[in-house]
Amino acid sequence: MTASRPVSLATRHLSKSFDRPAVDNLDLTIYGGEFYCLLGPNGAGKTTTLRMVAGLMRPDAGTIVIDGIDALAEPEAAKQITAWLSDEPMIYDKLTPYEYLEFVAGLWRIDAGTAEARARDLIAWLGLEAQAHDRCEGFSKGTRQKVALAGALVHDPKLIILDEPLTGLDAGSARQVKNVLRERVAAGGTVIMTTHILEVAERMADRIGVIANGRLIAEGTLDELRVKTGAAGTSLEDTFLALVANEAELVAAA
Amino acid sequence: MSQPATLTWLAGHEARLGWRDFAALMTAGGRARARNAVILVIAFAAAMHGFAYWIVAGYADVSLDSDPTTLVAITATLLLSWSLLLSQAMESVTRAFYTRADLDLILTSPVSARKVFAVRMGRIAAAAVAVAVLLAAPFIDVLVLRGGARWLAAYGVVAAMGAVATAAALALTIALFRLVGPKRTRLIAQIVAAVIGAAFVIGLQVMAIFSGGTLSRAAALQSEWVMARAPGIDSLIWWPARAALGDGAALLAIVLFSFALLGGAIALFSARFGDHAMAAAGVGSARVRQRRGSLAFRRRSPQRVLRQKEWTLLLRDPWLISQTLMQILYLLPPALLLWLTFRTGNEDYVVLIPVIVMAAGQLAGGLAWLSISGEDAPDLVATAPIAASRIMAAKIEAVIGMIALVFAPIVAVLAFDSVFAAFVAALGILAAAGGSTLIQISFRVQARRSQFRRRQTSSRIATFAEAFSSIAWAATAAIAADGSWFALITAAIAVLILLGVRWISPRQA
Numbered sequence: 001m002t003a004s005r006p007v008s009l010a011t012r013h014l015s016k017s018f019d020r021p022a023v024d025n026l027d028l029t030i031y032g033g034e035f036y037c038l039l040g041p042n043g044a045g046k047t048t049t050l051r052m053v054a055g056l057m058r059p060d061a062g063t064i065v066i067d068g069i070d071a072l073a074e075p076e077a078a079k080q081i082t083a084w085l086s087d088e089p090m091i092y093d094k095l096t097p098y099e100y101l102e103f104v105a106g107l108w109r110i111d112a113g114t115a116e117a118r119a120r121d122l123i124a125w126l127g128l129e130a131q132a133h134d135r136c137e138g139f140s141k142g143t144r145q146k147v148a149l150a151g152a153l154v155h156d157p158k159l160i161i162l163d164e165p166l167t168g169l170d171a172g173s174a175r176q177v178k179n180v181l182r183e184r185v186a187a188g189g190t191v192i193m194t195t196h197i198l199e200v201a202e203r204m205a206d207r208i209g210v211i212a213n214g215r216l217i218a219e220g221t222l223d224e225l226r227v228k229t230g231a232a233g234t235s236l237e238d239t240f241l242a243l244v245a246n247e248a249e250l251v252a253a254a
Numbered sequence: 255m256s257q258p259a260t261l262t263w264l265a266g267h268e269a270r271l272g273w274r275d276f277a278a279l280m281t282a283g284g285r286a287r288a289r290n291a292v293i294l295v296i297a298f299a300a301a302m303h304g305f306a307y308w309i310v311a312g313y314a315d316v317s318l319d320s321d322p323t324t325l326v327a328i329t330a331t332l333l334l335s336w337s338l339l340l341s342q343a344m345e346s347v348t349r350a351f352y353t354r355a356d357l358d359l360i361l362t363s364p365v366s367a368r369k370v371f372a373v374r375m376g377r378i379a380a381a382a383v384a385v386a387v388l389l390a391a392p393f394i395d396v397l398v399l400r401g402g403a404r405w406l407a408a409y410g411v412v413a414a415m416g417a418v419a420t421a422a423a424l425a426l427t428i429a430l431f432r433l434v435g436p437k438r439t440r441l442i443a444q445i446v447a448a449v450i451g452a453a454f455v456i457g458l459q460v461m462a463i464f465s466g467g468t469l470s471r472a473a474a475l476q477s478e479w480v481m482a483r484a485p486g487i488d489s490l491i492w493w494p495a496r497a498a499l500g501d502g503a504a505l506l507a508i509v510l511f512s513f514a515l516l517g518g519a520i521a522l523f524s525a526r527f528g529d530h531a532m533a534a535a536g537v538g539s540a541r542v543r544q545r546r547g548s549l550a551f552r553r554r555s556p557q558r559v560l561r562q563k564e565w566t567l568l569l570r571d572p573w574l575i576s577q578t579l580m581q582i583l584y585l586l587p588p589a590l591l592l593w594l595t596f597r598t599g600n601e602d603y604v605v606l607i608p609v610i611v612m613a614a615g616q617l618a619g620g621l622a623w624l625s626i627s628g629e630d631a632p633d634l635v636a637t638a639p640i641a642a643s644r645i646m647a648a649k650i651e652a653v654i655g656m657i658a659l660v661f662a663p664i665v666a667v668l669a670f671d672s673v674f675a676a677f678v679a680a681l682g683i684l685a686a687a688g689g690s691t692l693i694q695i696s697f698r699v700q701a702r703r704s705q706f707r708r709r710q711t712s713s714r715i716a717t718f719a720e721a722f723s724s725i726a727w728a729a730t731a732a733i734a735a736d737g738s739w740f741a742l743i744t745a746a747i748a749v750l751i752l753l754g755v756r757w758i759s760p761r762q763a
Contacts, residue, residue: 054637079639090631092563094570096544102551106559107638116551135542135570151634 005031007065008159008190009053014062015214022048024214026062030207032158035185036192037205041244045214046194047163053192054084054161067158080108083157087164089148093137097128097147100136101154108155115154122150126176142173149177153184160184162193166200178204202236210240212247259365264373272377299392306392314401318499322484328495336415339386341451343416343423346378348443351427351436351534361528371527375424375520382423383416404500411498411505414512421512421519428523428530436533445576556640557648564625564652567703574624574706607679607735608728610664615686615724618657620706622694625649628703650691657687675735682731685745689723689752696759719755723748 007029014026023045030036040046051057053064055075064071064078071078091100098119105115123132126146131139136147145165152160160181166174181191182204195201201208202222210218210225218228222236229242256262316324360370390412397405426446431439485491497505554562568574626649629635635645661683669676697716726748734741 054633056633056636076639076641079637082637084633084637086633090633092567092630094567095563099544099566103559103563104634104638105551106554107556107635107640109556109639112551112553119551133544135544137542 005033006067008032008034008067009192010063010065011049011053012063012065014049014052014064015060016045016048016052016057017060021214023052023059026211026214026216028209028216030190030192032067032190033185033188034190035181035204035206036190037201037208038192038194038211039198039201039208039240040194040211044211046211048214049211050084050161050163050192050194054082055079056084080155081158083152083155083160085148085152085160085162085165087167089141089144091136091144091147091151094135096131096133096135097123097150098132100147100151104151104154110155118154118156119150122153125180126150142169145169146173146176149180153180158189160189160191162191164194164196166195166197198236198240208236210243212244213251217247218243259369261369261373264365264370265376268373268377272381302392303395306396310393310396311400314397314399314405316401316499318496318501322481322487325487325492325495326480326484328498329492332411332415332494332498335386335390335412336419337453338451339382339416339419340422341447342385343378343382343419344427344443344447344450346381347375347420347423347427348440348447350374350378351431351531352440357531361532367528368524371531372520372524375420375524375527378423379417379420379516379520382420383413386412386416386419405498407500407502407505408498410509411494414497414508415494417512417516421516424519424523428526431530431533436530440534441572441576448576556638557644557651560635560645560648561652561655564649565656567630568621568624568656571703574703607668607675607682608732610661610679611682611686611731612724612728614657614661614683615690615720615727617660618653618687619690619694619720619724621653621656622650622691624703624706625652626691626694627698627701628706629700630703632700646695650695653691654684654687657683678731678735682727682734685730685748686724686727689727689748690720692752693719693723693755696755715758716755719751723751723755726751 009028009030011026011028014023014028015021016023026045026049028049038046038049048057052059053066053071055071055078059072066078067081069078069081092103095103101119101122102115105112105119110118123129126149128143128146128150131143136144139147145168149165152162162181165177169177178200181193185191185206193205205222207219207221208225209216218225220228222239225236225239225243226234229239229246234242256266316328361367387409390408394405394408394412397408427439427443430443430446434442493501493504494508497508626646636642638645661680665676665680665683668679693716726744730741730744730748733744
């Protein structure tokens with residue numbers, strides 16, 4: 001089914017080492033209009049992978065192609081259609097959400113009229129109207145994350161990369177963020193997200209990739225992963241733990 | 255070992271934290287660097303003793319029967335040092351109010367908050383006294399060596415000055431807290447601290463300019479105007495000076511009074527310290543509504559967007575403005591001298607060109623740190639579809655633009671007196687600002703803007719390089735303004751400093 005869809009992100013032999021290999025020969029293929037969740041234990045290499053894809057870190061080896069653009073050879077063209085959002089919303093305390101969105105739109109060279117209309121829609125969509133002209137310095141974590149998400153969407157990216165975007169959000173804010181992401185995917189956008197909240201992956205992801213020790217150890221829909229572990233009908237949590245335990249045994253045996 | 259939650263136990267805890275802060279400052283957190291830090295401290299102490307010998311060795315024979323001129327000079331020196339100590343103590347007290355750190359733990363524990371904060375104030379006082387004694391030690395050691403053991407009394411005077419400075423800082427900060435509230439106290443206290451630190455130096459320079467037409471502070475202290483108004487030799491005002499000269503009775507009185515004052519201040523203020531700290535902690539959640547003329551998005555290039563962002567963030571942060579532009583305070587005396595020069599037509603402007611160039615270098619260093627290292631959304635900027643070189647260029651333009659805005663009026667006034675001097679000053683300002691910016695680029699480390707005050711501790715090499723580069727460019731500008739080709743030599747030294755910085759910088763590796 002997925003083979004006929006355009007590829008949004010492809011990494012081949014992607015590798016990065018610090019004091020030990022963090023990402024090891026990783027091949028990922030994510031299709032346009034897909035919601036892809038990357039799961040893995042702490043230190044598995046999820047964030048390093050996403051930071052390389054977002055252009056925040058250069059790989060030691062391998063290739064990254066975003067929507068047909070070689071992201072290592074043409075980083076600016078790749079960044080033009082990509083958005084990055086981390087678990088720690090990095091926004092400017094002394095700017096208002098409205099000014100922050102104007103700044104982001106300027107960086108992405110979005111036409112002022114178009115950006116303004118999008119900013120208004122996003123502010124309304126995320127329920128930020130009351131704070132739109134307040135400086136961000138007094139905002140809660142959830143509000144800051146919503147402002148950062150609006151910034152990630154104001155330039156209408158084709159690929160949205162999110163690293164633990166729901167960490168620390170209350171139920172209401174988390175639901176708003178999830179709704180926004182679902183709508184982006186429904187509109188043809190691609191989302192790749194890491195999360196430790198397995199219920200979110202279970203409910204939202206079209207496909208799930210499980211990464212351990214920098215390698216992709218399993219990939220597929222939830223049902224495909226269950227089949228792989230031979231435990232049909234179990235929860236994603238059981239499936240995930242079984243996959244990671246198998247990998248740990250293999251590493252220990254090696 | 256003391257019982258938990260007693261005053262001595264808490265004091266031990268504070269002492270351990272204080273020592274670890276100090277050790278981290280000296281070794282940058284690396285054990286391997288401890289040996290280098292010890293060598294550096296010994297070398298610094300030796301250099302300071304050499305410097306002190308050059309400054310004070312000739313005064314070691316001054317006796318208790320000195321004339322009023324000597325007492326005026328010693329008292330003014332003590333007052334100058336005390337104003338700097340007061341400034342530092344105010345900074346420490348303000349920081350203690352606004353740093354959340356272990357506040358939640360302290361206030362939710364069953365230990366008396368009064369007891370905890372009394373110990374914390376004691377720690378601030380101990381740090382102030384230690385800094386005062388350490389800075390004064392080379393000078394006192396030289397005086398003891400050359401003039402005898404009676405000069406050891408000066409250590410007692412310096413310790414007493416540290417205690418009084420802390421007591422005054424506590425009183426001033428808490429008075430500000432009650433007068434203007436927690437929201438404004440941090441900013442105002444820091445401005446007051448900086449003004450106190452600079453006011454005495456600036457005041458003396460202004461007096462000197464009016465009395466002798468120079469920037470010399472000694473000229474002001476020896477002026478007839480001051481001597482005619484100095485109190486009699488038996489006045490209490492001279493007791494600190496007499497104590498420093500070895501008068502035992504004066505020393506005992508000064509030390510007892512100072513530490514009693516500190517104890518009283520701690521006893522008086524520790525009870526409410528927790529309330530004030532809690533109020534200060536709530537300031538962060540206050541909302542600030544931003545007014546803007548037009549709400550329409552403006553069409554601008556990415557570089558312009560970046561420059562505008564840097565200027566907006568700086569202009570909206572009064573605390574950062576006070577921290578960065580406080581150096582402009584030191585430009586007031588040269589500006590006054592410039593005005594007098596312009597009025598009288600002499601050529602004293604050569605004296606102020608290096609001051610202006612030096613200030614430009616230091617100011618540019620601070621602004622460059624904010625713009626380059628103090629980026630609060632580094633991931634956002636790094637994932638924007640702009641080449642890294644263009645991002646850096648926009649940030650450099652933001653720094654140089656701010657420097658131009660601050661210094662252009664001074665250069666313009668200078669041009670009325672001498673176009674050549676203005677040209678040299680402008681080149682010197684650009685070179686010093688460019689040099690400091692280059693150093694900040696070479697040693698950039700991602701940090702929050704709120705860590706601005708700790709930027710010097712993150713890279714001491716960058717701090718020293720920035721100072722030496724500014725000094726070299728200031729010297730170059732002064733010599734060039736005098737029309738001498740020797741300026742090429744100091745310019746070469748400045749360039750060598752910058753090349754050296756590039757060579758040893760972590761970014762080069």
